[in-house]
Amino acid sequence: MFEGIKNKFSNLFKKLPAGSEIIRRDEVESTITNILLEADVDYDTAQNITQRLDRKIVKSGRKIEMELVKEYLKETINEVLGEIPPADDILNVSKKPYVILFLGINGTGKTTTISKVANYLRKNGRRVVLAASDTFRAGAIEQISILGSNLGVNVIKHTAGSDPSAVAFDAIEHAKARDIDYVLVDSAGRMQTNKNLIDEMKKIKRVAKPDLTVMVLDSMIGQDAYNQAEVFMNEIKFDSVVLTKLDTDARGGAVLTIVHQLKKPVLFLGTGQGFDDLIKFDANWYIDKIIP
Ligand SMILES: Nc1nc2c(ncn2[C@@H]2O[C@H](COP(=O)(O)OP(=O)(O)OP(=O)(O)O)[C@@H](O)[C@H]2O)c(=O)[nH]1
Ligand SMILES: [Mg+2]
Known part of the structure; x- marks a missing residue:
């Protein structure tokens, strides 16, 4: 499941060995946008995710490691998914039937x-x-x-x-x-x-x-x-x-x-x-x- 998107992110984050810093922020971001679009995320949502990601990257200064970009990306997606309350637990209902x-x-x-x-x-x-x-x-x-x-x-x-x-x-x-x-x-x-x-x-x-x-x-x-x-x-x-x-x-x-x-x-x-x-x-x- 999700092999395509997973492999693309895996390649992106493998590109630079641990400890090295990213050089072109815009390149990393456009790669991430493309991975999202290719995984069927719509354009608005993909843009929204990369913009939020960019704000986190900018905030943390000019020297940033790929490992940190990955953490920020996870954090951003978590924020997007957290913007609406999760679905109700259908096992935990008070009405019958x-x-x-x-x-x-x-x-x-x-x-x-x-x-x-x-x-x-x-x-x-x-x-x-x-x-x-x-x-x-x-x-x-x-x-x-x-x-x-x-x-x-x-x-x-x-x-x-x-x-x-x-x-x-x-x-x-x-x-x-x-x-x-x-x-x-x-x-x-x-x-x-x-x-x-x-x-x-x-x-x-x-x-x-x-x-x-x-x-x-x-x-x-x-x-x-x-x-x-x-x-x-x-x-x-x-x-x-x-x-x-x-x-x-x-x-x-x-x-x-x-x-x-x-x-x-x-x-x-x-x-x-x-x-x-x-x-x-x-x-x-x-x-x-x-x-x-
Ligand atoms: N591989 C796979 N096939 C699924 C999945 N869910 C449903 N299918 C298949 O999709 C086909 C249609 O599924 P149905 O449950 O009959 O779809 P439906 O929405 O009830 O269709 P209608 O009654 O015609 O409106 C069937 O061949 C299912 O076996 C799934 O998660 N994975
Ligand atoms: Mg049916």
């Missing part, structure tokens, strides 16, 4: 993520039910039913084409009647038109009143992930983001763009197709992964 709605464009990994989150909750001793609220895509109900049965988790479903909000509503009633802790609501990623999709999401939100709305974004599409989220955000409020497919050659910089531009925390990272391929996002872990 706690309803989580998963949104996103088709194929980003919503349904797979739901199965992983269900697995995570189950492993932590929580009771879960799934709502098969993607009633639009052929095969979606079957897909989530199979995942549910493999996990040993109940799936509330209606027939294909039925009202997604009604499915969510029933799943919540089911949870209330059976003392179930969490309802995870799936949703369609595509409908006849984008307007239909957005209207449907709004309706599910109105009816299910989710305690947490999670936007699922595919890290493989780089910059577009951010653009997609922005479109959604203007229409439907969401609380946090799950970034999927980080096990592929996705470059991982989207994390910084999401936090800096969308001002939303990253809740989980998806790192594969299996139930256990889910990592709870942590800023220090991320920084250590991208800067060796």
Whole structure:
């Protein structure tokens, strides 16, 4: 994971042996900007990071070692990630059932993520039910039913084409009647038109009143992930983001763009197709992964 960005930073910081000073500040900074851009960090965020870094370098005087630049870079990224509060701990909630709605464009990994989150909750001793609220895509109900049965988790479903909000509503009633802790609501990623999709999401939100709305974004599409989220955000409020497919050659910089531009925390990272391929996002872990 994050091999590209990690190797580039590693090469940059290896260039000068320990103890030697950097000679061209501007060169180091433009290299860092490029590494960030190549890792799918958007231009504004990359600039913001290098400007802050520059201020730290300038402040510490003219003679500066590469080792210190690295520490400053880590510090800067930590500041960027710390500008918004981290995502809520979904294990530590006071409402029952706690309803989580998963949104996103088709194929980003919503349904797979739901199965992983269900697995995570189950492993932590929580009771879960799934709502098969993607009633639009052929095969979606079957897909989530199979995942549910493999996990040993109940799936509330209606027939294909039925009202997604009604499915969510029933799943919540089911949870209330059976003392179930969490309802995870799936949703369609595509409908006849984008307007239909957005209207449907709004309706599910109105009816299910989710305690947490999670936007699922595919890290493989780089910059577009951010653009997609922005479109959604203007229409439907969401609380946090799950970034999927980080096990592929996705470059991982989207994390910084999401936090800096969308001002939303990253809740989980998806790192594969299996139930256990889910990592709870942590800023220090991320920084250590991208800067060796
Ligand atoms: N490698 C990898 N594949 C993933 C990950 N998350 C999801 N996928 C795959 O991406 C594809 C789409 O995943 P789904 O969970 O069906 O996506 P969705 O958002 O529910 O798609 P729609 O229901 O069509 O809107 C599947 O083949 C998943 O196995 C991940 O973290 N890593
Ligand atoms: Mg799906």
